Amino acid sequence: MSGFDRSTALDVVLSSLRELLTQNGDDIPSPFDETVVLVGKEAVIDSLGMVSLIVEIEQALETGHDISVTLANDRAMSERNSPFRSVGVLTDHICTLVDQEKQAA
Numbered sequence: 781m782s783g784f785d786r787s788t789a790l791d792v793v794l795s796s797l798r799e800l801l802t803q804n805g806d807d808i809p810s811p812f813d814e815t816v817v818l819v820g821k822e823a824v825i826d827s828l829g830m831v832s833l834i835v836e837i838e839q840a841l842e843t844g845h846d847i848s849v850t851l852a853n854d855r856a857m858s859e860r861n862s863p864f865r866s867v868g869v870l871t872d873h874i875c876t877l878v879d880q881e882k883q884a885a
Contacts, residue, residue: 784845789874790814792844793867796836800829814868830864837874849877 794812801808801824809816809824817823818830825833834851841847856863856873863873 784847784878786871786875788845789878790867790871792837792840793871793874796833796840797824797867800825800833800836804829814866814871816867818866818870819862819864834864837870841874847878847881849874849881851877 797816797818798808798812806824818825818833838849838851841849851863851870851873862869864870
């Protein structure tokens with residue numbers, strides 16, 4: 781987990797999203813940054829795509845950074861504002877979970 785920061789988390793999210801969109805033959809939105817909407821009317825993926833993205837990110841964190849987190853836990857699903865709204869919000873959610881794991885260790 782050492783050396784893992786918000787920039788690294790953002791890279792994981794964006795590369796996972798790019799991979800998913802490419803696999804599905806979907807266009808890469810422009811700009812392709814933390815403003816990309818993941819949930820709602822302007823979303824670039826559907827609900828099945830969101831599930832795939834979560835799995836992809838969790839696997840990338842595990843294999844690339846030796847970080848094991850569950851992004852779609854009960855707490856995340858019950859939050860008033862979804863932690864999956866956009867790439868930036870999801871990145872912040874990942875950082876919070878990683879920080880909690882560091883403190884628990």
